[in-house]
Amino acid sequence: MVDISSKSGNVSTNRKKTWHLHGKSFPILYLLPHLIVFTIFFLIPLIFGIYIAFTKWDLVRTPVFVGWDNFKTLLFSHSIFHDQLTSGLWHTILFVLISVPFCILVPLLLAVVLNTKPIFAKFFQGLFYLPSLFSISAVVIVWSLIFNPNYGPLNTLFHLDQVWTGTQPWAWMTIVILTVWWTIGGNMIIYQAALNGIPQDYYEAADIDGASRWKKFIHITLPSIRGQLLFTIVTTTIAQFNIYGQPLMMTNGGPNGSTTVLMMNVQQNAFGSGQSLAGISSAMAVILGICITIVSMVQLFLLRNKD
Amino acid sequence: MKNKKQGSAQWLSLIFLIVLGVVWITPLLYGLMSSFKSNLEMQSVGFKFLPINWLFTNYTRLLQNTSNTPVFRWFLNSIVISGGSTILVLVVTSLSAFAFSRLRFRGRNVLFMFLLSTMMFPPVMNIIPLYKIMTTLGWANTPWAMIFPAATGVFNIFLIRQFMDNIPIAYDEAARIDGASDWQIFRIVILPLIKPVLFVVALFTFTGSWNDFLWPSIVFSDINKMPITPGLKLLQGMYVADIPTLMAGAIIAIIPTFILYLVAQKYFLQSMSLSVGVKG
Structure with a gap:
């Protein structure tokens, strides 16, 4: 700006x-x-959003500052909000704990298999990547047919009578299965690229020493793709912490609220029917956000320190 | 010896891939086939993969609906929203990436690190105030509610900048000697060279916007204005007893991204290695 005036x-x-x-x-x-x-x-x-977490607010009038009240209510009181936070957060963490290992190991296995370069490798790569291009609502609709108790192929083909989405542990299982189906594509491609980058001489040297396939995997493959593993573990964990669409549309949080995750409570309190509780809802979102940030930092720290 | 060993590994791999591939594609194909069945057939026949009578009425009925589940309308809304987001993201992020890659100014690295560091805040924390901002601006139930937040992303700048950094600075210097300005260097030298990464960013922005679920289901309450991804949730409530029609809705919703993938598979897959070459 100064330059313009001096040149005027x-x-x-x-x-x-x-x-x-x-x-x-x-x-x-x-x-x-x-x-x-x-x-x-x-x-x-x-x-x-962080400020709102310290207020009482209905999305319409001016927010009223209440200090740590929302957090005290959420963390320490005997209220419905406390129950929502603890059960919602626990269900979210439970889902992360179950789904993340599959979302890492299944694509890793696929990448290793594809890396042996069988015929049609490109076709299969495309096939496994395909579901990650679809929205969660379309994915849930397709899978809700598979698990439909009356007309779903799983029950009709195998002559079962299982209410998959209405009983535990099947309700969680359906959610995890469709999540793995939906999300592995990206990680698979990342691992494939990483595996391709490992110099072939490493394996040849190991062959001369007579190393087994498993030994080679543990001592050459895994260390060589450590960076990509770290990256995908962190990003996958963050992604799964944001779980919302799967339980909302697949199980509607049931049976008996056992798959109700924290994001559903955040959404309900702020935008559901009745008066908006945007303040307490924001506090919930902040707590979830802090959890996500802490977990990803811990992961980064642990995995970086291995060298 | 070694080739034989490798050959057997390839056959084992192929068998494994075929088995898992069938498992992977079955839900999708079963959903597709069911969308051509009549509701009566769905409810009475039991397990049958192919429809007995191929019907297209599930599709035509959905596309002609203009009242409670205007699927065709949703589809058009999604095109406008995803297309608009893609254009804005391309313009805004390529300009910014150019500044970070090619222009010298004070605080360049500090600003870039600051932008990157904001990526660690999960989007759940800003959704409530963002809703308030959109309603205040009068943008709730308009495409702007999705287009502008799409352009805030820092990761796209990161990707494009990384790509630009690999273009030799000698190109710029040659142009500068010929008297080219920053803008001309951007337009004439850099822009043609970064087309591959821009294509990747465009594909990901389009599909990301198309598939976004949480935010549009909050900011769109008007049934005629919403995109198709949150629309499917309404469809699910409406056709709970009519599975074939519900399947038709899901198939309609996945067609555009599916076609994009068929046309540009190379770029989708390349993009993943792009982002990892950077992070890994």
Whole structure:
């Protein structure tokens, strides 16, 4: 900006040059479009969201500051909100604990198998990646037919009479199965790329030493793709912590609220029927956010320190 | 000896892949086949993979519905939203990436690190205030409610910048000697060279926006304005007793991303290695 005014003297003689910003740099003009959108639609909502967690708010009137009250209610009181937080958070963590290992191991196995370069490898790669292109609502609708107690192929084909989404542990199983089916594509591609990057001489040297396939996997393959494993474990955990659509549409949080995850409570309290409880709902979201951040930091720390 | 061993491993792999591949594709194919069945057939026949009578009425009925589940309308809304998001993201992030990769200014690295660090905050924390902002702006139930938040993403800048950093700076310098401005260097030198990464960003923005579920189901309450992904939730409630029609709805919703994938599979797969080459 200063540069423009200092040059204003020869603007008339140099108009064309100035217009084209010849030799002059205005980085801010390139940054500004993103920074404006980023500030209004990410940064301000983020800060405002943390502030709201310390208020009583109905989304309409002015938020009333209440200090740590929301957090005290959520963490220590004997209230419905406390129950919502503890059970919702526990169900979320339970889902993360069950699903993440599968979301890492299944694609890793697939990548190793595909890496032996059998015929049609490209076709199978495309096939396993395919579900990750679909929305959760479409995925749940397709799987709800598979697990439909009356007309689903699982029951009709095998002559079973199982209410899959209405009884535990099957309700969690259906959610985990469709999640694994839905999400492994990305990790598989990442592992494939990583495996391709391992120099072949490592394996040849191990062959000379007479190492078994398993030994080679443990001592050559895994250490070589450690970075990618770390990356996918962290991103997959974060992604699964945000679970919402699967239980909402597959089990509707049931049976008896046993698959109701925290995001469903956050959404219900803020935007459900009746008066909005945006303050306490925001506090729940902040707690969930803190959990996600802590877990991913711990993972990064643990996995980085192995060297 | 070694080749023989490798050969047997390949056959084992193939058998494994065929078995798992069948498991993987079956739900999708079964859903697709069921969308051509009549509700009566669905409820009375028991297990049968192919329809006895191929019906297309489930599709036509859904696409003609203009009242409680306007699927065709939702589809068009999704096209507008995903298309708009893609265009805005491309413009905004490529400009920003150019500044971070090619222009010198004070605090460049600090600003970039700051932007990257905000990625660790999960989006759950800003959804409630974002809703308030959208309603205040009068943008709830409009495509803007999804288009602008899509363009906040920092990871796209990161990807594009990484790609730009691999373009030799000598190209810029040659152009600069010829008297090119920053803008001309961006337009004439850089932009044509980063087309592959822009294509990847475009594909991911489009499918990401198309498949977004939580945010649109909050910010769209008007049934005629919503995109198809949250729309399917309404459809599920409406056709709980009519599974074939429900399947038809899901199939309609996945067609665009499926076609994109068929056309640009290479780029989808390449993008994953792009992001990992960076992080791994």
